[in-house]
Amino acid sequence: MLVTTTPPDGAPASAVGDAPAPEISEEAIGRAVEAALAAAAAAATTAELKQVRIEHTGDASVISRANASIKSLPKDQRASAGKLVGQAKGRVFQAVSARQDELAAAEEEAALASETVDVTLPTDRRPRGARHPLTTLADRIADIFIGMGWEIAEGPEVEAEWFNFDALNFDADHPARQMQDTFYVAGPDGAAGSGQVLRTHTSPVQARALIERGVPLYIACPGTVFRTDELDATHTPVFTQVEGLAIDKGLTMANLVGTLDTLAEALFGGAPITRLRPSYFPFTEPSAEMDFRCFSCDAREGLDHDADPACRVCGGTGWIEMGGCGMVNPAVLRACGVDPEEYQGFAFGLGIERILMLRNGVGDMHDMVEGDVRFSQHYGTEI
Structure with missing residues (x-):
């Protein structure tokens, strides 16, 4: 399915800056989703995943710009385009959320391992008494x-x-x-x-x-x-x-x-x-x-x-x-x-x-x- 996004006369070229509106098609949106999923899977830390979220779901991302351009489509194309873009956004958000849980759990486990305290060891953190x-x-x-x-x-x-x-x-x-x-x-x-x-x-x-x-x-x-x-x-x-x-x-x-x-x-x-x-x-x-x-x-x-x-x-x-x-x-x-x-x-x-x-x-x-x-x-x- 191919949906054109040529704006009507007098309308701005894009919802974000002067960048051309992205193509809304199964192939184009699919490529955007695959790129987002690959980037999320490759993120090694929650900080890296945060940057992936901004790049692939932020206002400047392909999916967000496609979603913003739906309102400029003819009325008979908006429903199918909205469904396509909405499903794509859902997949990306779900994948990012799942990866967030994985990375957070891994980082917490690593922090606990590095900060483990042997409670059987003597400590001077509390003042000691003394024999009179x-x-x-x-x-x-x-x-x-x-x-x-x-x-x-x-x-x-x-x-x-x-x-x-x-x-x-x-x-x-x-x-x-x-x-x-x-x-x-x-x-x-x-x-x-x-x-x-x-x-x-x-x-x-x-x-x-x-x-x-x-x-x-x-x-x-x-x-x-x-x-x-x-x-x-x-x-x-x-x-x-x-x-x-x-x-x-x-x-x-x-x-x-x-x-x-x-x-x-x-x-x-x-x-x-x-x-x-x-x-x-x-x-x-x-x-x-x-x-x-x-x-x-x-x-x-x-x-x-x-x-x-x-x-x-x-x-x-x-x-x-x-x-x-x-x-x-x-x-x-x-x-x-x-x-x-x-x-x-x-x-x-x-x-x-x-x-x-x-x-x-x-x-x-x-x-x-x-x-x-x-x-x-x-x-x-x-x-």
């Missing part, structure tokens, strides 16, 4: 005692008054037993009559171990303790202690000094200079406070060197308090079923927060308790 330095230091101290052949013992944080006070030779009217110093657990008879407290030290673990394990006994007891202190730069109502207890035949203060010297050397390095100052604790007799020579100022050079008056670590005294210690009071041994005529021993207690402040220069207790991960992260390389 108090935990790390407590483990380090425990390792030191284990290296000396001691055992690690633990006990409950809610403790019976008998273990917390009575077994340790605290008198009934001792100030430490007052509610302004100790957290009592409320009971049927009121707080003070409940018979249970939040332990004020880890010494109850020593009493429990003596009763449960017997003697000889060498244990270290790290753990959390509670006192009614206000939180400030150097105090907190919840803190961490480690206490040591050694019960055997023939132990003396010399064994205590040697143990604490070994601990100080392992924690602070070098060969620390130590001293004992007389003191008093209900559960030890004799009792002492152990100090060691300041490691921050000139006092670390020896007893013949003066301390720096401006030293913030030792306060210009040249000595740093390490903790309380002494020989176990015979009354404590008897309360726990041990014969003090046959067995003797020593005990000591250290604050882990204080050790951390001295070892690492932490100036404020708030930094340890506020839970800011930035405080803990740089302790991750602790060995």
Whole structure:
């Protein structure tokens, strides 16, 4: 079928610019369709297919110009020409649409393959937490005692008054037993009559171990303790202690000094200079406070060197308090079923927060308790 598209007199030569109107015949329209289908099949990307769509279905394409010229045909030819051109447009649009789906699916698959993430691999995209330095230091101290052949013992944080006070030779009217110093657990008879407290030290673990394990006994007891202190730069109502207890035949203060010297050397390095100052604790007799020579100022050079008056670590005294210690009071041994005529021993207690402040220069207790991960992260390389 051949349909002429010669415009009537006075009509424009073409619907688009001055280009001649295309021939509307099955052969001509068929060639245009085949060219469009071949171009669509040859397109390798959606971007190339977009250009094919513009060239073969846009206003300047053969099919679009043929469609625009139908209105200039005689009325008896418009129906057949419209059917021919409409079918051609449908085939081209269908082929382009199908190719679009193929290319889009292929590109999406390629993108997924190139962007595949192995979810089993570790990632740093989310900030990591860190072990709290108090935990790390407590483990380090425990390792030191284990290296000396001691055992690690633990006990409950809610403790019976008998273990917390009575077994340790605290008198009934001792100030430490007052509610302004100790957290009592409320009971049927009121707080003070409940018979249970939040332990004020880890010494109850020593009493429990003596009763449960017997003697000889060498244990270290790290753990959390509670006192009614206000939180400030150097105090907190919840803190961490480690206490040591050694019960055997023939132990003396010399064994205590040697143990604490070994601990100080392992924690602070070098060969620390130590001293004992007389003191008093209900559960030890004799009792002492152990100090060691300041490691921050000139006092670390020896007893013949003066301390720096401006030293913030030792306060210009040249000595740093390490903790309380002494020989176990015979009354404590008897309360726990041990014969003090046959067995003797020593005990000591250290604050882990204080050790951390001295070892690492932490100036404020708030930094340890506020839970800011930035405080803990740089302790991750602790060995």
